[in-house]
Amino acid sequence: MLKLYYSPGACAMASHIALEEAGADYEIVKIDLRARQQKTPEYLAINPAGVTPALATEQGVLTENAAILTFVAQTHPEAKLADTSSAFAFARMLAFNSFLGASLHPAVGRALFAKPPLESEAKEAALEAALVKYRLVEDHLFQGPWAMGEAYTVSDGYLSVFTRWGRQAGFLDKERFPKLNDHLDRVQARPAVQAVLAAEGLSAV
Incomplete structure (x- = not known):
């Protein structure tokens, strides 16, 4: 087990x-x-x-x-839970997951969980850096309707962790990030x- x-x-x-x-x-x-x-x-x-x-x-x-x-x-x-139809399709999913782990996660983590907590200009700069990463996913990396396209993959659960954090923190605005908000709702609805x-x-x- x-x-x-x-x-x-x-x-x-x-x-x-x-x-x-x-x-x-x-x-x-x-x-x-x-x-x-x-x-x-x-x-x-x-x-x-x-x-x-x-x-x-x-x-x-x-x-x-x-x-x-x-x-x-x-x-x-x-x-x-992965597109294995070709080496490229599988690698594209790995690239997406690598971005989440190596780029989005650290940016959001710094904005939300820095110790000691960031203040004033440093906090605003960290938040803006995180929003830039979210914007990259929203506008370019996210395929739709799921992260990698038509089929749900392991990337969807991974992405939802960080959009969940963003929504909890109040900066994943539904008008600015409609795709990511819709995606989070659909992921959370899965049994x-x-x-x-x-x-x-x-x-x-």
Whole structure:
């Protein structure tokens, strides 16, 4: 059985959604980031980076959402969570996921979760930088109706993590970002995502 180490509402939700959408045989282990459980010796033995997610498999532990999402899609092909019709189509999904993890996530994270919290001009600059990344997805990377086009993929759950954060923070304006807001609504309406929200003690936003 697969074991996912996660923190409620954090980026690990992307991997949680993928596992649920895939119908995988898995269990979840909550890591309380506020209590710094991610820095305990027990968890550092699982993921020395001290972050979530981490997915324990029979072959070993995988970290980083982009890798875990790829693993879930490839080990559960019947769920059709990735376009494998060509090497290019699959690589295009990997490129999208890499952008989310390496570009959008850090930008939004700095705007919302910087420690100590940013103030005045620094806060405004960080927010503007995050909005530029959201705009890039809205205008160029998002294919529609789902992230990669006609079919739902692991990229959709991943994207929804960051649009959820943006909506909660009040800066994912529906007029400025209609595609991303519509997408988040449709992702949150999916039974698998509703099950994940319930399991993590969360509600749709």
